Amino acid sequence: MLNADYIVLGEGEETMKDLVYHLESNLDVDDVKGIAYKKSDGTVKINERRELIKDIDSIPFPAWDLFPMDHYTLLRMPNIGSNERCMVMYSGRGCLFRCNFCYRMDKGFRPRSADSVIEEMRILKERYNISYIAFFDELLVSSVERVTEFCEKLIAANLNMKWDCNGRLNFAKKEMLELMKKAGCVFINYGIESMDEEALKRMNKSLTTSQIIKGIENTLAAGISPGYNIIFGNIGETDKSLQLGVDFLLKYDDHSQLRTIRPVTPYPGCPLYYYAIEQGLLKDVEDFYENKHVNSDLLAVNFTPLSDDEFYNCLRDANKALLNNYYDSLKKNAIETEENLYNKRDASFRGFRRT
Known part of the structure; x- marks a missing residue:
C-alpha cells in the first residue's frame, strides 16, 4: 500500500x-x-472529474530551474551525438485513434500551437544548451497539415536542433518526411503492432500492411530512422503472425535502436481489457495488477490459440533472431571503426566505451 x-x-x-x-x-x-x-x-x-484544459498553450513552461538539468539532459535517444544534450517536450495531448490495446485517460486530441512549441525549444537551447528534443507525446504526427506548419515555422526559426517524435504510418508521405528531415527530425517512432492484415483489423489499428511498408520505405528514403513497435498476442494471432513481424523487422531495421517484440497487455480501461473479462480470462483490476501483470515481457492474458508454453517458445525464437541481428550490426560497425582508426589514422576516434 x-x-x-x-x-x-x-x-x-x-x-x-x-x-x-x-x-x-x-x-x-x-x-x-x-x-x-x-x-x-x-x-x-x-470526486467529480475535472474538465480538460481546452487551451494547453495556457499551461506555463516547466520550472526547469528547480531540477538538476545537467542530469536530465544526459538522456540518450536514437541518432543523438555523444556530446549533445537532450530534453523531453510535449507538442500536444491525446490521440484520435482507438487501438483495442491502448487505454485513453482523456478523450480527444489537443495540440499545442507551433509557435508555443518552438518558443519552448528556443528557451531550452539558449538557457541549457539543448540540441536534441525528444517529443514524448502520443502523436506529434497527427496530420500532414499540422506537421507541415510546424516544420516550416521551425525551419524559419533557424534553431538547428535535432528532434524525434511519435508518428502514424498512414501520414508518412514523401514530401512531409523530407520537410521533417530538413527541420531536424532524425527519428520517428511508429506503432506498427503487427504485420498480419487480419490482426490489424481486429485491433482496430486503422492501418494496412501496404501502408506500413510504404511509410517505412518513405521514412528511410528521407534519411530519418524509423522506430518499429511490434507486439504479439492480440486476438487470434498465431505463430505465423509473429513470423511476419520478425521478417519485416529483419528486412527494414536500420539498427538505430534495439527492437524486440513484447506480448500485448490488456491494461485496465482499454477495449482488450473488457474483452478479457467478458471471455473469463481476467476477473477485474485487482486480478490484473496482483496476479496477471507481473512483467511487461511476460504474458498477462493469452488471447491466441497457442498454449502459454507455445507462446513463449515462439517469442523466444523471434527475439533471439532480432537480438542476433542487432548485435551483429554493432560488431560489424565496431570492427569498421577499428580498421579506420589504424588503417586511415582516424583522429576523430574517441574510444569504444563512450556513451
Whole structure:
C-alpha cells in the first residue's frame, strides 16, 4: 500500500493548485474536482472529474530551474551525438485513434500551437544548451497539415536542433518526411503492432500492411530512422503472425535502436481489457495488477490459440533472431571503426566505451 493522502485523476495542473489551496486554507476538499482520497472513516471518496484544459498553450513552461538539468539532459535517444544534450517536450495531448490495446485517460486530441512549441525549444537551447528534443507525446504526427506548419515555422526559426517524435504510418508521405528531415527530425517512432492484415483489423489499428511498408520505405528514403513497435498476442494471432513481424523487422531495421517484440497487455480501461473479462480470462483490476501483470515481457492474458508454453517458445525464437541481428550490426560497425582508426589514422576516434 502506498498510503497516499490524495490521488489526482487525469490532468494535474489545475487540480493540484486547487487542492493545495484548499489544504492550506483548511477548507473541505469535497468540492475539489479531479481527486480521490480516503476519508476519516476509512471510506474512499472519488470526486467529480475535472474538465480538460481546452487551451494547453495556457499551461506555463516547466520550472526547469528547480531540477538538476545537467542530469536530465544526459538522456540518450536514437541518432543523438555523444556530446549533445537532450530534453523531453510535449507538442500536444491525446490521440484520435482507438487501438483495442491502448487505454485513453482523456478523450480527444489537443495540440499545442507551433509557435508555443518552438518558443519552448528556443528557451531550452539558449538557457541549457539543448540540441536534441525528444517529443514524448502520443502523436506529434497527427496530420500532414499540422506537421507541415510546424516544420516550416521551425525551419524559419533557424534553431538547428535535432528532434524525434511519435508518428502514424498512414501520414508518412514523401514530401512531409523530407520537410521533417530538413527541420531536424532524425527519428520517428511508429506503432506498427503487427504485420498480419487480419490482426490489424481486429485491433482496430486503422492501418494496412501496404501502408506500413510504404511509410517505412518513405521514412528511410528521407534519411530519418524509423522506430518499429511490434507486439504479439492480440486476438487470434498465431505463430505465423509473429513470423511476419520478425521478417519485416529483419528486412527494414536500420539498427538505430534495439527492437524486440513484447506480448500485448490488456491494461485496465482499454477495449482488450473488457474483452478479457467478458471471455473469463481476467476477473477485474485487482486480478490484473496482483496476479496477471507481473512483467511487461511476460504474458498477462493469452488471447491466441497457442498454449502459454507455445507462446513463449515462439517469442523466444523471434527475439533471439532480432537480438542476433542487432548485435551483429554493432560488431560489424565496431570492427569498421577499428580498421579506420589504424588503417586511415582516424583522429576523430574517441574510444569504444563512450556513451
